[in-house]
Each structure stands twice: as C-alpha cells, then as structure tokens.
Amino acid sequence: MARTIELATENARSGRGGPFAALVVRNEKIIAEGTNLVTSANDPTAHAEIVAIRLACQALGSFQLAGCEIYTSCEPCPMCLGAIYWARPTRIFFASSAGDAAAAGFDDAFIYQQLQLPYGGRQIPMVQLMREEALAAFRAWEQNPAKTLY
Helix, strand or coil: CHHHHHHHHHHHHHCCCCCCEEEEEECCEEEEEEECCHHHHCCCCCCHHHHHHHHHHHHHCCCCCCCEEEEEEECCCHHHHHHHHHHCCCEEEEEECHHHHHHCCCCCHHHHHHHCCCHHHCCCCCCCCCHHHHHHHHHHHHHCCCCCCC
16 A cells, blocks of 8 residues: 555656556555556546556456455545446555545545436436447347357
C-alpha cells in the first residue's frame, strides 16, 4: 500500500493526472502499476485501477486476474469497481475513502444517484432503440460453441 500512496502522490505533484494509483499483485509480486492519466491521456476511463488492470491482464495474458489482489490509493469509483468485478481479483485493498475523495473534489455520489433514476430522468437521458434487432447478437453468442465464457 505504501507504494500505491507514493505513486498517487507523485502523480498529483507531476500534473499527469489525479491523485490516484493502483497496483495489481500476485504472490506478493507487483504485476502492474497504474496511475490516474485522465487529463494527460484525454481519456475519462484512464483511472488508476483501469490502467493497472489493463497492464496486468496484458502481462498475464488473461482477461481475468485470478489469484491477484488490487491495491488502490482510494476506494474505487463505480466505473473502477465494475472493472474490478469483471477482472475477478481475489481481494481489493484501499487507503482513502470515497468521502476523502469527495472532500478533495472527486465526488462520485451523483453517479450512484443517477443509477437509481429511470432512464429518461437521468442527467444524461438514456433511450433504448432496436432492442429486438440487438437480441440477434446474444443469440449468436449463445449458439457459438467456440465462445470463451467470462
């Protein structure tokens, strides 16, 4: 965790991105490090956890992080938490809380609130189109004997 906090602090001082960092560890060995690169990469998905997960999966040659642990300098946001669950690590360790991040100007509570609203009532309205046609992709997936489950 000390390395994660060190990376987050360096990232904040450097101006490359926000004050966040994450590590993916397996068998007490660091597989990948990630820092927040949102502003330097012009990528709203370049949160530290996402960066670390991408690098770890590449290093391991797998789309899942079986047997790995994630260390993150702050409690993961909803996007990162979703990615972490999809990656299926064994455990997550975090240092500062979502409340600490909110106090520093990184408040994601509105996302949780938005998810509770009906599609059309959200700040960015969601409109469903062509559902029946889109179901063809799921049928193709279900019928593909060579699919890789995840």
